[in-house]
Amino acid sequence: MLVYVQMLENEGDREKFEAMYWAYRGLLFHVSNRILQNVQDAEDAVQQTFLKIAENIETVAQPVHPKTRALVSIIAERTAIDLYRAKRRHPTVDLDELPLFYTDRLPEEGNLSAAIAVLPPRYRQVILLKYDLGYSNGEIGAFLGCTPETVSQIAHRAKEKLAVILQQKEEHI
């Protein structure tokens, strides 16, 4: 039975959560709505994102910080994509195959950072959570709703994809 009870009775966690809520709810709506293109769905995604954050609040170091902004944006993007898929059983577009950020504004240099930025969302999310924000595979799995083994596999495939992207850039040059 998978029922569990998690007690977040630490006052610091409660304050952290509230600070994050007020700091990022607008941003999370923006990220969600950009993907879902529907206000109601985007609000649902924001709520689900905050539920995920609440469930994993102990892994958030600082409530308002550029790293936390990155974290909540990634969780919101993942949640919105999952919601998009759930609502459209046969989606015409696989969002995980598309770079969702405004990559046209990125530098044109063919370096590894630029390659990470244009990775498909699932790969990019894992790479950033792991190598920028320093989360373990287990923690990433908790945020993204998958097992640590799956996270490890995604990270491995992401590295392969990055190698391909860089190789193509080199050949272009």
Add this chain to the structure above:
Amino acid sequence: MTISDEQLFEAAPLASNWLLGTLPLQAECSHAFSAQFERKMQLLLAKQRRSPKKSGWIRVALIALLSTLTVTMSVSALREELFRMVSSVLENGLQYYIRAENRDALYFRQVVLGYVPDGFEMEWEELDRRDLWSSYNVRYTHGDGRTFCVSQRVEERYSGIFGDLEQEAVIVQGEDAYLQEDGNWSCLFWIHGPNIMTVIGDGMTRTEILKIAEQIQW
């Protein structure tokens, strides 16, 4: 070509900065959230402090509720709708999240009230069916000002709060339920299959509230 971890630790922060730079500033992200969203989230952010002793008592009650649900569900092969519940003690009570493990089991069938106390008339009802959640709410009023509402909700994820009141464990249609009372106000909460049920009364007796709940038809 092989990408090493060291390269990624160096490159990922820069990529993250670029990507975050493409997002608008917080001040540019204003959105008038719906009343429903605000209501749910305000519950999550309630500010009054609960005494540790009372929080502990409610926690024990919730664990008991969850344990009972666990046992009941494992006994019945028909009840595939396994819920995960995550709760957190907020400053004025205990916030709970209910998350269904089996989304396919989240079927929705509108309930019918089998008992409405004499003199009450339906003021409004609202049925809202969506892809990810469905709800049915109905409110009855009496000429003397008494009211009660019945809320049925089926949702993959749901959050709510036990307010800063004592809870009494009761049984409704064989299910564990929790009743809060505060003067004229009372609230009964329980889970029946995939349905998250609430009966809220204003000016109603506990006998009436329990009878309304007991005679709900599924």
